[in-house]
Amino acid sequence: MVEAYPPHVGGSETRMSELLIRLSKDWERHVITPKFDHYPPFELSTNITIHRVGSYDSRRYFLNTDRPINDSVKFGIQASRELGKLGRLDVSVFGEWNLLHYVISEWSVYTPKLVDWCEVLARRLRGVKGLGETLLESYLAKRASHHTAINTKVAADLTLVHHVPKSQVSVVPNGVHRELIANSRPEKEYGRILFVGRITPHKQPELLIQAANNLPNCVFVFVGWGDPAYVERLKRVAPRNVYFLGELSREELVMEYRRAWVFALPSMREGSSISALEAMSNYTPVVTVNAPLNYSVYDAVQDGFNGIVTRNNPKSLAEGLKKTLMDERLYQELSHNAYETAKHRCWDVLAKRFTEVLEGVAIQKHIQEN
Numbered sequence: 001m002v003e004a005y006p007p008h009v010g011g012s013e014t015r016m017s018e019l020l021i022r023l024s025k026d027w028e029r030h031v032i033t034p035k036f037d038h039y040p041p042f043e044l045s046t047n048i049t050i051h052r053v054g055s056y057d058s059r060r061y062f063l064n065t066d067r068p069i070n071d072s073v074k075f076g077i078q079a080s081r082e083l084g085k086l087g088r089l090d091v092s093v094f095g096e097w098n099l100l101h102y103v104i105s106e107w108s109v110y111t112p113k114l115v116d117w118c119e120v121l122a123r124r125l126r127g128v129k130g131l132g133e134t135l136l137e138s139y140l141a142k143r144a145s146h147h148t149a150i151n152t153k154v155a156a157d158l159t160l161v162h163h164v165p166k167s168q169v170s171v172v173p174n175g176v177h178r179e180l181i182a183n184s185r186p187e188k189e190y191g192r193i194l195f196v197g198r199i200t201p202h203k204q205p206e207l208l209i210q211a212a213n214n215l216p217n218c219v220f221v222f223v224g225w226g227d228p229a230y231v232e233r234l235k236r237v238a239p240r241n242v243y244f245l246g247e248l249s250r251e252e253l254v255m256e257y258r259r260a261w262v263f264a265l266p267s268m269r270e271g272s273s274i275s276a277l278e279a280m281s282n283y284t285p286v287v288t289v290n291a292p293l294n295y296s297v298y299d300a301v302q303d304g305f306n307g308i309v310t311r312n313n314p315k316s317l318a319e320g321l322k323k324t325l326m327d328e329r330l331y332q333e334l335s336h337n338a339y340e341t342a343k344h345r346c347w348d349v350l351a352k353r354f355t356e357v358l359e360g361v362a363i364q365k366h367i368q369e370n
Contacts (some may be wrong), residue, residue: 001105002095003067005033005050008058010198011274012095012118015150015174021046022351027358030086032079034071036061048075048200053078062198067098076104078242084108090362094144099136102144112145116172116357118271119150120293138162146361148172148354150272170357173299174272175347181281182339191218193321194260194284196253196275197267198225199234199244204266207289209238210314211266215321216241220264223248223256249274251297257282261331262324265301266317269293280307281342285334287320300345306337 004013013033020029025047035052041262043050054075064340079101083092089111089153094102102115122134141147141162147169149155155171158164193212197203199222212220220242235244248256263279265288273296276286280300286307288296303309310320324331 001032001083001092001101003034003075003097003101004036004062005031005052006059007039008036010062011174011271012097014274015096015118016093016116016178018175018347019172019351019354020048020299022348023355023358027355030089032082034061034078051082051208053082072098072100073104076101080105080108091358093358094140094207099133099140102140103136104142104293112364113143114146114148114358114361115144116148117158119269119293120154120161122161122292124293139288144168145364146170146357150174151295151299153295154271163237170353172350172354173345173358174274174277174344175345175350176274176277176281178348180236180254180278180345181284181343181346182256182258185283185335185339188283188335189219189259190261191215192259192261193218193220193264194223194256194262194279195221195266196223196256196279197273199224199231201230202267202269204291205234206237206269207266207312207314207317208264209234209242211264211318211321212242213239214315214318215325218321218325219243221245221256221260223253239336253278254282257284260284262287262321264317264321265289265296267291267294267296268312270296271287272296272299275344277342280338283335283339285324285331285338287317287324289317300341302337302341306334306341322328 004015006017029048031050033052034056036056036058037053039052041052055098083105092109092111093114095116122137125133141164148173149169151173152171155169158169199205222244225247257279262284263276263284265273265276265286268291277300286301288301288309288314290297290309291312297309301307308320310316
């Protein structure tokens with residue numbers, strides 16, 4: 001059960017679809033997800049039965065970081081009903097986002113429940129929102145049969161913050177398509193800085209735009225969709241060396257990965273950027289910021305090895321980008337190591353790990369029943 005699924009494009013939905021597609025044919029797979037826009041309510045895709053419930057506007061639902069609370073509750077209720085129709089299951093997998101659908105639908109399924117975590121926000125957010133997040137996370141941590149974490153830091157936080165036993169947490173990282181991995185080093189455009197992702201405040205595009213002011217000879221390219229009003233505000237303050245390309249086809253995006261000198265990841269909040277991994281698979285090192293909720297600094301990006309981690313401000317980000325331009329030897333090392341890191345993170349390999357986790361949870365269920 002996930003809050004979005006392809007053809008809608010995003011990190012969490014890409015992760016779950018890539019893992020599910022690669023499961024053995026022995027698994028009967030059902031996906032329950034909101035019905036966005038013109039998508040059909042029911043379809044069979046690559047041996048996966050997709051149940052789309054309700055009727056939602058994707059642009060409204062994903063407009064900001066926070067999801068509309070009424071839509072979240074409604075999806076939880078609709079998903080609960082659909083889940084009840086499926087009958088006996090071996091394992092139920094819940095994407096962490098959003099947390100409410102687990103709470104609402106939990107009693108509709110009497111099978112082991114696995115929660116897939118991309119971040120742990122408890123104790124990190126303030127006010128009413130922070131309290132609500134902490135309570136919901138604590139509930140999931142206690143009630144779920146098992147947990148998968150997107151990286152070792154998330155796994156450690158589940159144990160440290162929510163006291164989940166280490167034996168109940170498995171790390172299954174994000175990956176990259178084998179077809180995207182470059183066969184040879186592509187020709188790079190010196191000074192071409194690439195951003196790929198949803199253009200939203202928590203991704204901090206303003207930070208990168210401010211850094212662009214300090215690097216007038218570089219070209220900054222933004223790829224992705226965002227609230228039109230927000231994107232328009234960014235365009236008004238952006239210098240002439242900043243370009244917004246909007247959403248691109250898969251082929252066009254791969255070309256951008258291969259052309260880019262550096263991939264910029266200025267997010268204040270990031271679980272594990274698939275786009276960054278895809279860029280790295282094309283010899284493009286990553287420059288990111290050390291923000292409290294940016295888990296990428298604990299994941300694929302290693303400072304000084306395959307990328308650069310800067311302080312969370314425009315000046316430091318610009319300095320990090322400049323290092324890749326001024327030090328040819330450093331850049332070549334970062335580029336090579338970025339590629340080596342990504343090529344060992346293929347979805348095919350990670351799906352085998354995910355399969356092992358599911359089989360372990362299902363076997364445990366049968367042991368308990370007998």
